[in-house]
Amino acid sequence: MTECQVYIDYNATTPLRAEVKAAMITDLDVYGNASSMHAHGRLARARIEEARASVGALVGAPPERIIFTSGGSESNNTVFQTMRQQGTAEDGHVLGGKSEIITSAIEHPCVLNSAMFLKSLGFKVTILPVDGQGLVKLDALKAALNENTLFVSIMMANNEIGTVQDIKEISRLVKEAGAFLHSDAVQAVGKVPVDVDELGVDYLTMSAHKIYGPKGIGALYVRKGAPLLPLIHGGHQEDGFRAGTYNNIGILGFGLAASLALGELGSYSRHTAALRDRLRDGLLKRVPDIKINGHPTAVLPNTLNVSFPGAEGEAILLSMDLEGIEASTGSACASGSLEPSHVLMAIGVGPELAHGSIRFSLGWGLNVDDIDYILQKLPPIIMRLRSMSTLR
Ligand SMILES: *Cc1c(COP(=O)(O)O)cnc(C)c1O
Numbered sequence: 156m157t158e159c160q161v162y163i164d165y166n167a168t169t170p171l172r173a174e175v176k177a178a179m180i181t182d183l184d185v186y187g188n189a190s191s192m193h194a195h196g197r198l199a200r201a202r203i204e205e206a207r208a209s210v211g212a213l214v215g216a217p218p219e220r221i222i223f224t225s226g227g228s229e230s231n232n233t234v235f236q237t238m239r240q241q242g243t244a245e246d247g248h249v250l251g252g253k254s255e256i257i258t259s260a261i262e263h264p265c266v267l268n269s270a271m272f273l274k275s276l277g278f279k280v281t282i283l284p285v286d287g288q289g290l291v292k293l294d295a296l297k298a299a300l301n302e303n304t305l306f307v308s309i310m311m312a313n314n315e316i317g318t319v320q321d322i323k324e325i326s327r328l329v330k331e332a333g334a335f336l337h338s339d340a341v342q343a344v345g346k347v348p349v350d351v352d353e354l355g356v357d358y359l360t361m362s363a364h365k366i367y368g369p370k371g372i373g374a375l376y377v378r379k380g381a382p383l384l385p386l387i388h389g390g391h392q393e394d395g396f397r398a399g400t401y402n403n404i405g406i407l408g409f410g411l412a413a414s415l416a417l418g419e420l421g422s423y424s425r426h427t428a429a430l431r432d433r434l435r436d437g438l439l440k441r442v443p444d445i446k447i448n449g450h451p452t453a454v455l456p457n458t459l460n461v462s463f464p465g466a467e468g469e470a471i472l473l474s475m476d477l478e479g480i481e482a483s484t485g486s487a488c489a490s491g492s493l494e495p496s497h498v499l500m501a502i503g504v505g506p507e508l509a510h511g512s513i514r515f516s517l518g519w520g521l522n523v524d525d526i527d528y529i530l531q532k533l534p535p536i537i538m539r540l541r542s543m544s545t546l547r
Pocket residue numbers: 166167225226227228229263265310312313314339341342362363364365371372373
């Protein structure tokens with residue numbers, strides 16, 4: 156790694172917080188199986204229940220409505236599989252019950268691909284369009300909702316452009332139609348206030364590694380009375396909803412990360428927004444003809460997505476990497492694919508411009524000097540790449 160390391164890819168993942176890491180290392184010796192009756196088991200169990208309360212508190216939910224999973228992807232899949240079993244027969248074909256699901260064009264691949272899976276089983280899937288700033292078109296939602304709608308899944312905040320949806324209003328419409336509402340809030344928690352009752356969601360997804368916790372652990376909030384079927388069958392852990400010996404170290408780290416995130420919500424938002432604004436304004440001043448993607452106000456404080464016409468995204472990333480700057484094109488999950496970002500396409504950025512777009516996502520590890528370093532290094536990179544593409 157180069158000396159001037161500027162990691163600005165916090166929506167892909169975050170480093171472990173020092174406090175979280177220290178607590179996890181200490182608890183590596185808490186080896187009891189949390190399902191055992193003896194003292195070692197009870198100690199492990201107590202830690203898990205403490206963490207459950209902290210994770211619940213982050214979204215305004217009582218601990219008993221929180222199920223631990225292996226991460227955001229598993230939480231989202233659990234909801235889709237539960238819904239599948241609400242409306243389908245054993246052979247996978249839609250029987251009676253409701254058979255329509257609604258989601259949006261800018262969801263994370265683990266939601267979109269789950270929706271496509273249900274479609275292959277016979278569900279009718281409606282993918283809602285978004286406007287040029289990434290907000291789900293509510294008239295399209297109204298038009299799609301009907302008495303046959305089983306559930307709606309719309310993310311709270313987008314990982315690529317940061318746009319934050321009006322989940323409260325979406326919930327009002329979805330409840331009127333008598334359907335369930337799920338929201339992937341992986342990018343929202345820890346950055347903007349999240350309260351499951353105020354939002355009116357039935358299911359809400361979280362992941363630890365996006366909020367300075369460990370990878371491989373996440374949670375699903377399930378409203379009392381909403382159906383839930385296990386993705387993993389086995390023992391009676393998580394009241395039978397998620398079998399398998401507890402990942403107690405991961406859960407401990409998640410709980411601590413959640414309580415830190417809740418306590419620092421305001422300062423985190425101020426810290427990242429100030430740096431994001433400095434980066435945005437500096438780029439607008441130094442690089443002609445760029446475009447900021449996403450919503451100007453309904454947006455995560457830490458996310459900045461910029462299109463650089465005339466430069467190619469992968470080339471920008473490689474050039475930045477040589478200077479020790481680590482950002483991304485679109486989402487980490489989509490990198491390595493040659494397809495332009497489905498999120499940028501959905502907000503009307505053409506394929507060529509989408510290929511020349513960079514996501515900067517900020518976090519605790521950055522300061523003003525890091526932003527100024529980017530503002531010093533990036534403009535000449537763009538100018539060089541643009542002149543090369545003109546030569547071609
Ligand atoms: C990262 C992410 C996920 C996946 O979470 P994992 O814990 O990595 O499985 C899901 N949704 C969004 C919006 C994400 O950013």
